[in-house]
Amino acid sequence: MSHLQAAKNPGSNLYEVPGLMPFRNNLVNQGLDLTRGECTTLQVNVGLLCNQACKHCHLEAGPTRRETMDEKTVAEVIKLAARFRFQTIDITGGAPEMNPHIELLVSKLAPLTNTLILRSNLTAIAAEKQRSLLGLLADKGVTVVASMPSLNETQAEAQRGKNTFATSIKTLKKMNALGYGLPDSGLQLNLVSNPTGAFLPSSQEQLEKRFRQMLARKWNISFSNLYVFANVPLGRFRKWLEGSGNLESYILKLAAHFNHCILEGLMCRSLISVSWDGYLFDCDFNQSLQLFMGGRKKHISGLHELPRPGESIAVSEHCYTCTAGSGFT
Amino acid sequence: MKFILIYKSKYSTRFKMDTYYQPKDLPKFAQISEGAPELAQKFFDYYSAVFAEGELTQREKSLIALAVAHAVQCPYCIDAYTQDCLEKGSNISEMTEAIHVATAIRGGASLVHGVQMRNVAGKISL
Numbered sequence: 001m002s003h004l005q006a007a008k009n010p011g012s013n014l015y016e017v018p019g020l021m022p023f024r025n026n027l028v029n030q031g032l033d034l035t036r037g038e039c040t041t042l043q044v045n046v047g048l049l050c051n052q053a054c055k056h057c058h059l060e061a062g063p064t065r066r067e068t069m070d071e072k073t074v075a076e077v078i079k080l081a082a083r084f085r086f087q088t089i090d091i092t093g094g095a096p097e098m099n100p101h102i103e104l105l106v107s108k109l110a111p112l113t114n115t116l117i118l119r120s121n122l123t124a125i126a127a128e129k130q131r132s133l134l135g136l137l138a139d140k141g142v143t144v145v146a147s148m149p150s151l152n153e154t155q156a157e158a159q160r161g162k163n164t165f166a167t168s169i170k171t172l173k174k175m176n177a178l179g180y181g182l183p184d185s186g187l188q189l190n191l192v193s194n195p196t197g198a199f200l201p202s203s204q205e206q207l208e209k210r211f212r213q214m215l216a217r218k219w220n221i222s223f224s225n226l227y228v229f230a231n232v233p234l235g236r237f238r239k240w241l242e243g244s245g246n247l248e249s250y251i252l253k254l255a256a257h258f259n260h261c262i263l264e265g266l267m268c269r270s271l272i273s274v275s276w277d278g279y280l281f282d283c284d285f286n287q288s289l290q291l292f293m294g295g296r297k298k299h300i301s302g303l304h305e306l307p308r309p310g311e312s313i314a315v316s317e318h319c320y321t322c323t324a325g326s327g328f329t
Numbered sequence: 330m331k332f333i334l335i336y337k338s339k340y341s342t343r344f345k346m347d348t349y350y351q352p353k354d355l356p357k358f359a360q361i362s363e364g365a366p367e368l369a370q371k372f373f374d375y376y377s378a379v380f381a382e383g384e385l386t387q388r389e390k391s392l393i394a395l396a397v398a399h400a401v402q403c404p405y406c407i408d409a410y411t412q413d414c415l416e417k418g419s420n421i422s423e424m425t426e427a428i429h430v431a432t433a434i435r436g437g438a439s440l441v442h443g444v445q446m447r448n449v450a451g452k453i454s455l
Contacts, residue, residue, distance in 0.1 A: 152420035195415070202418040206386060210418060 014289075014317040015233070017248045020255055023319045032260055034269070034313055039306040041271035042086040042113075044069075044077050045284055046099040048276060051124045054147075054160050056194055058234040058288045061094040068094070073278040074101045076300045080274075081112040084306060090117040090145075090271070092284060095124035103136055110140035117143045121160070122168035138178045143188040145227075146172070151214045155196045172221045181223040191226045198246035200257065200325060201228035230254065232321045234288040251317065257324040266322055268313050274300050282313045283322075291316060350404045358405070388417040395424055396431035 013020045027034055047068030050061035069077075081089060089109050096102055096118055110116050118137060125134060137144060146168075150156040153165040172189075175181060181189030191211065195201050208226035215221040231237050233251055241247035272293060273281040278300040280293040291314045292298065293307065362369030380390050391413045398406030414424050 150418075150420060152422065154422070155420045193418075197415060199412050199415045202416055203387070206382070206388065207418045210386075210388070 015247060015251050017251055020251055020317060023315050023317050026255070026258065027315075030260060032263060034263055034266070034315065035309070036307045036311045036313060037264075037269040037309050039084075039270060039272060040087040041090060041267070042077075042081060042084070042088070043090040043092060043271050043273040043284060044105075045092050045094070045273065045275050045287060046074075046096045046102065046105065047094045049098045050093060050095040050121065051098065051127070052095070052121055052161050052164060054121075054236070055240050056159055056231040056237040058232045058237060058285055059094070060235040060288075065094065067276045068099050069101065069276045069278075071101055073274075073276070073300065074105055076278060077105070077274060078108045078112075080300060080303065081109055086113050088115045088117065089113045090119070092119040094276075095121055097124040097127075097130050097133055103133060106133075106136060106140055106142060110142060115143055116140065117145055119145045120147070120171075121164075122146050122148070122171040123160075123164050126167050126171050126174075134174065134178065138180065138187055141186060143190065144175065144180060145190045145192055147194070148172075148191040148211070148226075149194050149196050151211065151218075159194070159196045169219055169221070172215075172223070173219065176220075176222055181221070183222075188224045189222075191223050193226060193228050194231050198231075198241060198244070198250040200253065201230050204228045204326060228326070230321050230324055232285050232288075232318055234285060234318050251320065254320040254324045255317075258320060259323055259325060262323060262326065268322070272303075272307065285318055285321070286314055289316060289318070352408060355405045355408060388414075388419060391417045392419055392423060392427040396427040399428050400431040400435055 013022050021029070045059075048059055048061040048065035049063070049068050050057075050065065051063060053060075053062035089112070091102075091105065091109075093099070097120065099105070106116065106118065124130065136142075147160070148156070148168060149159050156165045156168075157163070172181075175189055178187065179185035180187040193201065193207060193211070201207075204227060207228055211226050212223070215223065233241055233247065233254075238247065241250055268282045268286075271283065273284050273287065275281060275287050280298050280300060280303060281287050281291065282293050286292075293314065294311070295314060359369075359373075362373070380387060380394075383390075385393075391410060394406065395410040395414050398410050411424070414427075
């Protein structure tokens with residue numbers, strides 16, 4: 001069922017799972033409100049091309065994808081960042097490193113924001129032609145948010161593909177050598193651990209402690225912070241859930257862990273997400289469903305003002321992911 | 330085995346039940362409090378306290394629970410603590426090693442009784 005079909009039938013849900021209350025109805029029933037706050041973050045998805053085809057990817061990014069942000073859209077993004085001065089700009093993909101304009105984007109955006117983030121899978125950046133990028137990131141003080149689902153090679157590669165673990169470790173070592181993740185260097189290296197299956201993530205605090213101990217002990221690697229995120233049942237991960245017979249139990253588990261306390265801090269309240277072709281969304285996950293910001297397809301070139309506090313956010317049942325347990329940041 | 334086969338043939342169609350253990354029964358565990366609410370409350374409070382972070386981490390406790398679940402061969406507990414171990418950040422290798430610990434103790438418990446066998450045999454043998 002498409003999101004539009006689900007929207008026409010308010011009793012239905014995106015996953016056609018019996019007993020799953022539509023996300024919007026759940027908010028209404030509990031007297032809760034999810035609307036925009038102050039817009040402080042610009043998230044830029046520079047394309048779906050990636051050197052990996054991770055099983056949990058909600059955008060089904062991979063080596064065969066050709067969707068990548070062109071020079072004209074990159075220029076629009078830079079113009080937008082100059083006009084609104086976001087506190088944070090978050091570059092994601094695919095593998096952002098594989099966009100041909102990434103160095104230009106990083107160089108131009110870095111002076112326009114307090115915090116520039118680049119999300120890395122730690123393997124694309126290891127390619128020979130990306131040799132200069134790591135130095136540029138360090139030079140511009142870019143925060144790197146890197147995928148590291150598990151400290152166990154088999155588990156990590158079950159999610160991210162063969163031969164990704166050793167390369168990731170090598171890249172982390174290289175980043176440490178540049179100062180990334182070291183105390184007082186000013187270069188933030190944050191790791192992200194997604195569960196390697198249809199289960200919820202660990203406690204962030206406990207997993208960070210373990211990652212810190214194990215990475216230091218086994219590989220002498222340091223990092224700044226670790227974040228845990230649940231996998232969003234969209235794209236390739238949804239297909240895996242369906243194929244393995246886990247979809248129903250997984251989405252019901254997410255819904256059962258709904259935590260109203262974290263609504264206020266949800267990222268969709270404070271960011272706008274730009275897709276590779278320049279269209280606007282409330283979050284990167286909504287790109288997977290083509291669930292546009294404000295309910296209508298709008299291009300970055302036509303954005304004259306940021307969403308105002310109190311404006312609506314496009315939601316569907318995948319939103320139970322961000323409201324489960326400790327949620328998404 | 331014989332009893333199970335008889336039970337199946339006689340009752341399975343009528344009750345639509347082909348096994349004593351149903352995964353969907355696991356979430357009903359809390360219903361056990363309906364018979365003796367005060368005792369159940371004490372048990373569940375104790376249970377929560379046991380699994381809280383202490384000198385052992387919650388991850389370590391979950392691995393112990395998984396091993397014990399295999400020792401007592403409780404399908405509900407194996408289901409619950411397999412998921413819990415993964416959610417606490419354990420991997421299949423660690424979980425498998427934990428089960429081997431339970432297996433070693435179970436096997437060892439049988440084998441060490443061989444001492445009794447030897448004592449008895451020694452007493453009555455020439």
